[in-house]
Amino acid sequence: MRPDEISGAIRARFPEATEEAGTKNIITPKESLLEVAQYLRDPPLAFDNLHCITAIDRKEKVELVYILYSTGERHGVTLKVYLTPDDLNVASLSAIWKSADWLEREVYDLFGITFSGHPDLRRILNPYDWKGYPLRKDYSNPQIIAKPRL
Amino acid sequence: MAVIEKIPAAKLIAKVPGGGLILTTSQSLLKWGKASSLWPMTFGLACCAFEMIAAGAARWDIDRFGAGVFRASPRQCDVMIIAGTICIKMGDCIRRLYAQMPEPKYVIAMGNCAISGGIFHYDTYSVVKGAESLGIPVDVFVPGCPPRPENLLFGLMKLQEKIRNEKDAAR
Secondary structure (H helix, E strand, O other), X not given: OOHHHHHHHHHHHOOOOEEOOXXXXXXXXXXXXXXXXXXXXXXXXXXXXXXXXXXXXXXXXXXXXXXXXXXXXXXXXXXXXXXXOOOOEEEOOOOOOOOHHHHHHHHHHHHOOEEEOOOOOOOOOOOOOOOOOOOOOOOOOOOOOOOOOO | OOHHHHOXXXXXXXXXXXXXXXXXXXXXXXXXXXXXXXXXXXXXXXXXXXXXXXXXXXXXXXXXXXOOOOEOOHHHOOEEEEEXXXXXXXXXXHHHXXXXXXXXXXXXXXXXXXXXXXXXXXXXXXXXXXXXXXXXXXXXXXXXXXXXXHHHHHHHHHHHHHHHOOOOXXX
């Protein structure tokens, strides 16, 4: 399916989902994330491969990004969830896609977003006793040497 | 030229006239043996590891210098070639591996990352600023990003030179 057909199908099924301006990315409220994910997983869309989970810290909001691909249909979609910085909690998708397990651990490690329902939410890249979340805009660490501006 | 003159420690060796014996000091023999059989540890951290692997393979062949016996256990190693970026999480591991190596032990810091953090020196939260900041004494620094196998071989020869010039061979 073409990106606009995928986007149309999702928005027809879930009226609360919207399309990001200028792209075919789908933005869904976090309350309906599990239902949308289940719909995407099953035929006819059949996104069987959760390619990547990442996040973007925009300061006023945090965008959680899911990149999905269907090996059978050979189409892809990007799903986004906007979170407010004071409530960085979202439902875990590890029951729907197995690969979400470690990907969500990575996002938790670097951005501090917690996933409720995750089987084993520990840090994955940084040491277990690490303080803070390095990819947040407000992260600071005295060991970081700032690059001199020329 | 006689074979004996090609040996680096030739001036320390004397041939008994008319006999099949060579005389040397036990110190220089021990140093020659140590320098000529440096066993490195199988230990690559990042892209520099590929250059180290290339140095070990047929084209450059680090075995010509007696350092081709890469051992998988620190207990059997003489030299640790720190080849690549040291992350904070890996730093503890390197310290432990260094402590597990038996004396005498030597360290080659290969590449800019192992020397100072390299391109990850600034604005990075996860990279150690060089092997010496972990408290590991480095004998030879091999700069480059990554250094070519020739550079590593030159660093190895410098280390052999250092071993041959040690005061006490039984260190």
